[in-house]
Amino acid sequence: MADLQDEAHATGEVGDLDPPRAARATVAGDERPDDAAAPEHEPDLPPDDGGPPPGASPRDRVRAVLARHPVADGHSGLLWALGRLSWYDLELGESALQTDIPRLREGAVGTLFWSLEVPGDFAGDRAVCATLDLIDLAGSVVRDHPEGLWLARTSSEVADARAHGRIACLLGPASATALGNSLGALRALHQLGVRTLSLSGTRWAGEEGLSRFGEEVVREMNRLGVIADLTGSADATVHRVMAVSRGPSLFSHSGARALTDHPDNASDEVLTALRTGRGLCMVPCAAAQTGDALRDVADHLDHVRRVAGPECVGLAGGFDTDGPSAAGIADPAAYPLLLGELLERGWSDAELALLTSENLQRVIRDADFTARATQLRRAPSTATIERLDG
Numbered sequence: 001m002a003d004l005q006d007e008a009h010a011t012g013e014v015g016d017l018d019p020p021r022a023a024r025a026t027v028a029g030d031e032r033p034d035d036a037a038a039p040e041h042e043p044d045l046p047p048d049d050g051g052p053p054p055g056a057s058p059r060d061r062v063r064a065v066l067a068r069h070p071v072a073d074g075h076s077g078l079l080w081a082l083g084r085l086s087w088y089d090l091e092l093g094e095s096a097l098q099t100d101i102p103r104l105r106e107g108a109v110g111t112l113f114w115s116l117e118v119p120g121d122f123a124g125d126r127a128v129c130a131t132l133d134l135i136d137l138a139g140s141v142v143r144d145h146p147e148g149l150w151l152a153r154t155s156s157e158v159a160d161a162r163a164h165g166r167i168a169c170l171l172g173p174a175s176a177t178a179l180g181n182s183l184g185a186l187r188a189l190h191q192l193g194v195r196t197l198s199l200s201g202t203r204w205a206g207e208e209g210l211s212r213f214g215e216e217v218v219r220e221m222n223r224l225g226v227i228a229d230l231t232g233s234a235d236a237t238v239h240r241v242m243a244v245s246r247g248p249s250l251f252s253h254s255g256a257r258a259l260t261d262h263p264d265n266a267s268d269e270v271l272t273a274l275r276t277g278r279g280l281c282m283v284p285c286a287a288a289q290t291g292d293a294l295r296d297v298a299d300h301l302d303h304v305r306r307v308a309g310p311e312c313v314g315l316a317g318g319f320d321t322d323g324p325s326a327a328g329i330a331d332p333a334a335y336p337l338l339l340g341e342l343l344e345r346g347w348s349d350a351e352l353a354l355l356t357s358e359n360l361q362r363v364i365r366d367a368d369f370t371a372r373a374t375q376l377r378r379a380p381s382t383a384t385i386e387r388l389d390g
Helices: 021-026 058-067 080-084 101-104 124-144 155-163 184-189 211-222 237-243 269-278 295-308 330-343 348-375 385-389
Strands: 072-075 109-116 149-151 167-175 196-198 227-229 281-286 312-317
Touching: 058 269, 072 237, 072 281, 072 330, 072 348, 080 109, 080 124, 080 211, 080 237, 101 109, 101 167, 101 330, 109 124, 109 155, 109 348, 124 149, 124 167, 124 385, 149 155, 149 312, 155 167, 167 227, 184 211, 196 269, 211 227, 211 295, 211 348, 211 385, 227 348, 237 269, 269 281, 269 295, 281 295, 281 348, 295 312, 330 348
Parallel strands: 072 109, 072 312, 109 167, 149 167, 167 196, 196 227, 281 312
Antiparallel strands: none
């Protein structure tokens, strides 16, 4: 399988921006319609798009999938890692990092979410300033690497990046602690490009679920098109977010808790609920969450696919974050090897296409559509935590 690491990056057409069924169904009213709650349905597999002929080798099958559906990586710690370096060049390659443009291209990565999460002991002004510093750094990194990187906010801008042969970089998840319990701060971060928000660590999204102010935060996120990241959130919060939100939620870096009992992993109950809401669980390559070897990461992907369905599983490298990666997938260049392992386990080419990019693209499109529809009937919220939670 070593030859699967040959470069598979190629530009091509990205799917249309029509909203998926779930988005069209849920923007009509405050509650989900009955048909949107049914977990049993046939997955929306990508159409036959001229892939390899029957009998093609695993290498050619992986190349064909990645050429049309490059990897969307849901969680990269690159910005934090760059902040510790005095000098870097991502275009030439950077040995001090797990991520650089050559390795992203070798692994056929087309979309990359840059984590803005701050340490748990950061609060108040410190959390706000650290988040703003990371956003400022993101702009500098993209400006310094214009031939490889493209800063994107929407599904259409992700498509533009691919059409121009660039890697689309999106901001998020950011830590909700950086909001300072202010919806105005949420709108400001959105204006700066933040696309996903991690709800863990706040007083309004805790072990008991969402407070009244927390519910208002989720509604305002829907209006803006900011996606809720539920990694690390209590199960009560997860279920309440799914009930309140009109758009899909995601887990930016969560494996299966049934296989590895890690606080950031998702239980089978949560994965089943995710299937109902057509959300997304993006499985990391971090050894602490998904095991010490590439086959362990594949085990988690298999489990999430089985419980949540093939429409609800994605990839999150977790590269350049704290802790080691699983052996055999030490950096983004190894994604073709992981797909080769999944092929050997019986994944179809269409299911691999959902995994690598189509599922995340659907979630982004759904959030965009939900925001446009919600803005037609909802003004910016003026709620405060003092007024709603006392």
